[in-house]
Amino acid sequence: MSEKTASILVVDDEPDLRLLYELTLVREGYTVETAESLAQARASLAHRFDVVLLDMRLPDGLGIEILQELQAAGRPERCVVVTAYGSAENAVEALRAGAFDYLSKPVELKQLRSIVASAVQGLSGASAGIPNGLPSIPSSGPPSGVNQTAVPPVPLEQEAATAPATPASAAGGRPATRVEAAAPSPGQPQQHMQPVAMSRAGRVALERMVGRSAAMQAVKERIVKVARSMAPVHIHGESGTGKELVARALHANSQRAEGPLVAVNCGAIPENLLEAEFFGAKKGSYTGATQDREGFFQAARGGTLFLDEIGDLPLAMQTKLLRAIQERCVRPLGSTQEEMVDVRLVSATHRDLAREVAAGRFRQDLFYRLNVIEVRIPPLRERREDLPELTRALLQRLAQDSGMGPLHMEPGFLEAMASRAFPGNVRELENLLHRAVALSENGWLLVASVCDEGESAASVARATPAMAVTPAADVLIPPPAPPSAPVVPAHALPPVDAPVAAVPAAPPAPAPADGETTAVGAAPAAVEALPDDLQAWLDEQERQILIRALKETHYNRTAAASRLGLNLRQIRYRIERLNIPVGPEERG
Numbered sequence: 001m002s003e004k005t006a007s008i009l010v011v012d013d014e015p016d017l018r019l020l021y022e023l024t025l026v027r028e029g030y031t032v033e034t035a036e037s038l039a040q041a042r043a044s045l046a047h048r049f050d051v052v053l054l055d056m057r058l059p060d061g062l063g064i065e066i067l068q069e070l071q072a073a074g075r076p077e078r079c080v081v082v083t084a085y086g087s088a089e090n091a092v093e094a095l096r097a098g099a100f101d102y103l104s105k106p107v108e109l110k111q112l113r114s115i116v117a118s119a120v121q122g123l124s125g126a127s128a129g130i131p132n133g134l135p136s137i138p139s140s141g142p143p144s145g146v147n148q149t150a151v152p153p154v155p156l157e158q159e160a161a162t163a164p165a166t167p168a169s170a171a172g173g174r175p176a177t178r179v180e181a182a183a184p185s186p187g188q189p190q191q192h193m194q195p196v197a198m199s200r201a202g203r204v205a206l207e208r209m210v211g212r213s214a215a216m217q218a219v220k221e222r223i224v225k226v227a228r229s230m231a232p233v234h235i236h237g238e239s240g241t242g243k244e245l246v247a248r249a250l251h252a253n254s255q256r257a258e259g260p261l262v263a264v265n266c267g268a269i270p271e272n273l274l275e276a277e278f279f280g281a282k283k284g285s286y287t288g289a290t291q292d293r294e295g296f297f298q299a300a301r302g303g304t305l306f307l308d309e310i311g312d313l314p315l316a317m318q319t320k321l322l323r324a325i326q327e328r329c330v331r332p333l334g335s336t337q338e339e340m341v342d343v344r345l346v347s348a349t350h351r352d353l354a355r356e357v358a359a360g361r362f363r364q365d366l367f368y369r370l371n372v373i374e375v376r377i378p379p380l381r382e383r384r385e386d387l388p389e390l391t392r393a394l395l396q397r398l399a400q401d402s403g404m405g406p407l408h409m410e411p412g413f414l415e416a417m418a419s420r421a422f423p424g425n426v427r428e429l430e431n432l433l434h435r436a437v438a439l440s441e442n443g444w445l446l447v448a449s450v451c452d453e454g455e456s457a458a459s460v461a462r463a464t465p466a467m468a469v470t471p472a473a474d475v476l477i478p479p480p481a482p483p484s485a486p487v488v489p490a491h492a493l494p495p496v497d498a499p500v501a502a503v504p505a506a507p508p509a510p511a512p513a514d515g516e517t518t519a520v521g522a523a524p525a526a527v528e529a530l531p532d533d534l535q536a537w538l539d540e541q542e543r544q545i546l547i548r549a550l551k552e553t554h555y556n557r558t559a560a561a562s563r564l565g566l567n568l569r570q571i572r573y574r575i576e577r578l579n580i581p582v583g584p585e586e587r588g
């Protein structure tokens with residue numbers, strides 16, 4: 001069944017407009033019903049529709065009430081709201097309330113067709129007239145609340161870290177724009193108008209955002225929730241927090257995922273080229289324009305246009321961008337023709353745009369249009385618990401990219417990382433790890449390479465067993481000891497009931513005397529008895545931690561693996577290797 005058999009409810013009190021919309025949409029092949037008031041719309045909505053075209057002003061109330069009621073009832077209809085000409089407030093309010101998109105009066109039929117086509121995109125058949133036990137909306141009165149439909153849980157698999165990395169974007173070295181190929185189409189056909197299952201591309205994009213802190217989990221849930229409408233999203237976060245990753249995840253989880261994602265660094269384009277770059281240019285329109293060329297808006301047609309560092313746009317260009325957003329069309333430089341645009345806008349900045357507005361450097365009306373939905377990414381200092389996992393994942397990526405063998409962390413390496421403030425967030429962490437890899441010796445990442453000038457390696461290095469990152473999986477495994485790495489005395493084995501640490505804890509080595517420093521890689525000045533058999537000692541550490549995790553999770557291996565940052569396959573392998581009894585075979 002084609003998408004054109006989708007069903008549309010047109011709600012408008014003006015008979016001429018109702019008829020015009022109806023005829024236009026019927027001609028497009030849709031099944032159309034009409035209603036002239038909120039009351040009639042509520043009655044019609046006893047059945048399910050695919051799209052509801054809602055006029056804002058109706059004799060018995062505001063169209064947005066229907067939108068809110070559908071949202072509150074968790075209904076799947078996508079609402080396109082028709083707002084009065086130039087009413088940015090109404091449009092923004094409707095989008096925030098969950099409208100799929102909006103149209104401004106006077107409605108251009110071309111635009112109506114395009115937006116409805118976009119709203120029904122991916123559908124496989126009509127649903128009108130199916131009394132299928134949908135949650136009903138109240139026959140009158142305001143909604144009891146906003147949509148509380150649960151966001152699908154975001155699976156965070158260990159394999160996330162092995163996903164191919166997005167290109168590292170070194171400051172200053174970034175190209176101004178990138179257009180990306182369409183994402184692979186989801187393997188499963190979509191269920192008609194049911195909450196759409198997360199596609200593989202969508203899941204992978206979320207998994208690339210490493211971090212399971214509550215703060216990051218909230219960011220991911222918000223992405224999933226807001227990805228599917230056309231509402232502009234503004235991403236705010238300090239430099240290096242992963243704004244581009246969020247933009248990619250929004251695109252990959254949107255229904256435009258099969259369209260292009262055009263990422264533009266607004267700060268990297270010379271001012272005199274901005275207009276041509278954004279809107280395209282006709283041959284001969286400026287020196288060097290030897291042929292017609294598309295702009296970002298045309299290149300992103302049917303997809304997402306990501307405007308990074310939007311705060312860097314000069315005021316004159318802000319005005320032109322605002323017009324393009326309001327009118328939904330652009331005019332290429334040197335052309336007399338306007339072209340309709342069909343993009344979803346995502347913008348980002350590390351600046352406080354509200355403050356920029358107050359200072360007169362950013363247009364308030366543009367800010368209002370772009371900031372319909374905000375996604376804030378917390379800085380790394382507000383989610384320090386993500387640091388070990390981020391370190392492992394980034395090292396994994398570095399090891400893969402550089403084709404190096406396994407990388408081992410010198411004792412104290414993670415602690416040295418943890419002692420830093422990271423004002424440059426994940427990018428700074430990434431750069432630091434780059435440096436550590438470049439300075440590594442025989443695959444050993446040295447504490448000294450991540451210490452600040454003058455900081456003693458020994459001041460951060462605690463006597464902890466070393467760890468290795470293998471390129472094959474996100475696994476920390478105890479590697480063979482470095483030639484002179486400090487070791488933990490056998491008597492320091494953590495008791496089974498001791499708190500579990502990612503790295504088996506051991507008492508710190510005795511502090512060196514004043515002024516005494518310990519050379520990196522050299523044994524601390526005073527180290528207690530060495531174990532006779534390092535591998536056996538390390539195995540015992542691992543064994544006890546696994547037993548404890550299993551006990552605490554009632555021998556549920558999946559839960560135990562998750563507690564330890566392993567996947568099921570990895571924990572099974574370790575349980576088997578260390579011959580740990582787990583009771584009845586099928587536990588966990």
Ligand SMILES: Nc1ncnc2c1ncn2[C@@H]1O[C@H](COP(=O)(O)OP(=O)(O)OP(=O)(O)O)[C@@H](O)[C@H]1O
Binds near residue numbers: 209210211238246
């Ligand atoms: N949660 C994360 N998981 C894995 N990698 C991350 C994460 N956050 C950021 N990164 C990595 O850190 C680097 C910086 O991220 P990104 O470019 O998205 O930051 P940004 O906020 O856009 O920075 P800027 O404001 O400077 O443009 C990238 O290489 C990105 O892959």
